[in-house]
Each structure stands twice: as structure tokens, then as C-alpha cells.
Amino acid sequence: MISTLITVRLRMDTPGGVTAPETLSDVDNVLPLRRDTAGRPHLPGTTVAGSLRAHCATYEELGPEETLFGMADETERIPSSIQVLGTRYLGDADGIVRHRTAIDRERGAPANTMLHGVTVLPAGTEFDIVLRWDNPDRREEPFLRALQQWRPRLGRGASHDAGRCTVVGLGHRSYDLTTVEDLHAWLHLQFPDDYPAPEPLAEPQRPPEPDYDIAFEIVGGLHISAGEPSAHESSEEPLVNRALRSDGRFVVPGSTLKGILRSRAEYVCRVVGAEVCTNHQCGECHPCRLFGYGGESRNARRAKIAVADSVIANATSELRTHVAIDRFTGGARDQLLYTDEVVTAGQFRLRIYALEPLDDLDRLLIDVVLTDLHDGLVGIGGRTTAGLGTVRITSEWTRPDLTTLADRLNGETAA
16 A cells, blocks of 8 residues: 655735634624634645645546545545645734725615624745545646646635635655555654655746736825724824725725725616626626625625735825814814825736636626726725725726627626
């Protein structure tokens, strides 16, 4: 009997992680990371196995898929040849919390009681994954090559580019358990010291190329809240709604950009009379198929695209103080002075990655939203009704032909 151990080292290119919704506290409404019994961030073997199975299904030389990763139906059960023995967290970070909210489609403003937080691990976090394959067959070498090309997106938030990983190391060793020497070594294995050490790849993986890479310039100021106001050193000063930062730099999160793309695409569909739902659960309208959907009555489906976070380059900022107006006296209301931190200038890039093939109508709908952003018909972030959030495309870009949009969207609905 031959047993092969394989160690894969994954590095997270973008913040992310596998969460544990069953441990969510109603007090702070922050979704925590999944952790092991020692309290360290944990990458479940089921998450690894599912991603790896989907990746290997794209390689003809690794078929049939059922004999490599198993199957089960009403008449037959085949165990998986590839076993995920476990994972090991190599970092020391405890995770950071990112806040976000949902948008009310009726009012176009943040929905009530929908502010929540998600705990993520920072980019650069590494995990070791240990696999075992007993009596490997002719597919062993193709499988090792496929591992070097594996680029998983692990955990929640794949549609806003969270948890994108790269394989940075690979090690493997086979043990012939019919020989005394290998059997002795096998019986005395201790994790992690005696397991195959991952060696750097001879040809490091290249970063994926985005399907859209559009440069924007901030025109009217931008405020994307960090979610928690901070107090001045003097308690007499008002609280400041700080703008969102990542590693000390202002950032436009992918979740914000994806939300704008979806909400505006839904608006476009309603304007031309095409079918569109309001709860993101129908699975039939074009926004649902492009941006993903969930629901209790049918299986959820992730988006066809991932929208990445974008760091604002050459950013300048200032504090802008406001006060609420008393509707009865017409003067300033007491104790309602507040301050926003606004990014007044800078540039960022909208990067969209295709998770599934995009058809011409998908791309046309995205181009429509880009046109509306450029024309100032829709803004980004908070206080867009008070002059903030206007941006302009500065990269080479061709305005799309929209003369057939209504017919194509309605023709699809009729079909």
C-alpha cells in the first residue's frame, strides 16, 4: 500500500475568512470567524474539499470526478480518494471587523437595523492544508500540477473579492507501507514537524487579470463611513464619522461598489419594464443571475462577478461639520452637531473579476451602470443627496450603445 501526504500552503491575497454564524451575538451584531478549540482562526476541511473538487473538475485528465472526491446518491456511495486531514493557521492576527449595511430599495437609503459587522483575516494570512491519498493512480502528477494552479476563494464574500487565495508552496512524500523503513516512518509521524514541508513554487502564480479595470476620479467628495464614530481628545468636541480605511489608507470596499452596480442595474431594468425582484431571491431576473441570490424556497447562488476593494490613491481629506435643523424653530437643534471625514480628491480603480463566463447582456448592463456613474446620475457612499459621491471615469472607455438595451432585457424576460 502506498500512502502520499501532500502539504499545500495558501496565502490570502485579499482579506477574508470562514465565519461561524451560529456563534453570532445579538449584542454587537458582528459575525465572528470560525475558530478551533484553541481559539485560533480555523479553515474547515469541508471548505477546502468543496473548493478543490470544483477546481479539479475543470481538468479532463483528473476524471472521473466521483472516484477522486467521492459521491453519494440513492443507489451508490463512493468514498473520496483525496482526504483533507486538516489545516493549520500560520498567523497571529486575531481578525479585524468590517462594518456594512443594506440599502432599502424603496427609499434608496440605508435600511433600518441592517448595520452589521464581519470579522476578517488580513491579506497575507497563510494556512497549511494537509491532504492524504492512499494508493494514488496515474492522476497523481496531474493532480499535483492542478494544485499549483488552484486559486480558491474561501469563506463568505466571494462576490466582493474576499478570501481570494494563492498557492505559494507545495510539498509531498509517498510512503510504501509494505517496507519496514517507510512503515516505521509512517507510524512515527508527528504533525507538523514530520509532514512534507511546502517548498516555494518554481513558477509563482500570476495575479488574475480583471475583466474590467476602470479608473475613476473623485469629483464631489466621498464619504464611506467606517461604521463607528470616534471621539476627539476633548470630550467637548463632537464625534467624527471617520472614513473607511484599510492599513491606514482610504478605501472603497468591493461590497459598496457591488451594491451600487446591483441597485442601479435593478433600476435600469425597472425603467425599461423588464422583470426584476426587490428581495434578491427570485433567481429569475437578470440582476439575480448576474449578482447572485438567496432564499429559503430554492438554493442560493453566488454572483457571476467579484468586485474588489479599491485603495484611493493621492487622497486628500478634510473634516466637514454639520448640524441638524429644528423643523419647528428653523434654527439649529441642540446636541446634534456632527462631523464627517470626507475624501475631497483622489483616484481609485473599479476592478471586476468574472467568476463565471459573462454574456453580452451581462456586460451591457454593467456598462450602463458605468455610464450612469460617469454622468453623475448615481453616487458612491454616503450623503449623495448632499453633493457627495460623484465620480468620473478617467481611463480609456467607450460609451456603450444603449439603443437595444430595452428590447434585449424585455426579450429575455419574455423568453
